[in-house]
Amino acid sequence: MRDLDKALADIxxxxxxxxxxxxxxxxxxxxxxxxxxxxxxxxxxxxxxxxDPTGEPLGFFLGWFIAAALSGLIIGIEMRARSHRHHSxxxxxxxxxxxxxxxPAGVAGVLLAVVMWKFAGETLxxxxxxxxxxxxxxxxxxxxxxxxxxxLAGAWYFVSGFxxxxxxxxxxxxxPWTMGLPFVIGQSVMAGILYVASGDHDVED
Numbered sequence: 001m002r003d004l005d006k007a008l009a010d011i012x013x014x015x016x017x018x019x020x021x022x023x024x025x026x027x028x029x030x031x032x033x034x035x036x037x038x039x040x041x042x043x044x045x046x047x048x049x050x051x052d053p054t055g056e057p058l059g060f061f062l063g064w065f066i067a068a069a070l071s072g073l074i075i076g077i078e079m080r081a082r083s084h085r086h087h088s089x090x091x092x093x094x095x096x097x098x099x100x101x102x103x104p105a106g107v108a109g110v111l112l113a114v115v116m117w118k119f120a121g122e123t124l125x126x127x128x129x130x131x132x133x134x135x136x137x138x139x140x141x142x143x144x145x146x147x148x149x150x151x152l153a154g155a156w157y158f159v160s161g162f163x164x165x166x167x168x169x170x171x172x173x174x175x176p177w178t179m180g181l182p183f184v185i186g187q188s189v190m191a192g193i194l195y196v197a198s199g200d201h202d203v204e205d
Contacts (some may be wrong), residue, residue: 027098027146029195031078035071036187042067043180053174057124060174061113097145105138125172128179132161135186147197153189157182 046053046063053060083095109131116123139154160182
């Protein structure tokens with residue numbers, strides 16, 4: 001029984017090593033573009049419906065949490081389908097690796113929002129820029145299993161995050177556009193990079 005457990009553990013380790021050296025093809029360009037559209041729609045709706053986002057921070061951030069959850073769901077569904085199509089037996093290991101790379105940045109974004117909301121509500125104007133910086137770090141962490149050019153999208157979010165912090169520091173206000181536009185551009189850049197890097201431009205992929 002001990003030998004069987006060791007053999008199974010060795011197989012899992014080998015699969016993980018193979019997955020670590022394989023380019024992940026679970027992200028599709030169409031889905032990345034769709035998440036950019038979600039960001040744009042969220043910004044437009046908040047512009048119409050929230051007269052004063054700074055005075056209604058709960059509505060502002062709730063809208064973006066919903067947008068992030070919807071985008072994550074869209075990406076997750078396609079990631080699973082594409083991974084099983086492109087990676088077959090390695091699909092689960094590849095998905096686990098992709099999630100593991102981005103998860104710290106995602107968890108940090110959620111916890112940062114909770115802590116700032118609970119203990120430093122007057123600093124919430126910083127959160128949109130900080131979220132973009134965390135997204136950039138998540139992308140940089142994923143570069144080793146994605147086309148290297150995705151670093152351009154990471155660089156965009158890094159620069160836009162600091163730019164948003166600088167702009168917001170002048171008024172300490174929240175704006176749907178300082179969230180929406182950087183994500184529209186960043187996700188469009190990701191979509192373009194994945195489209196070019198895929199080598200086959202099948203819409204289904």
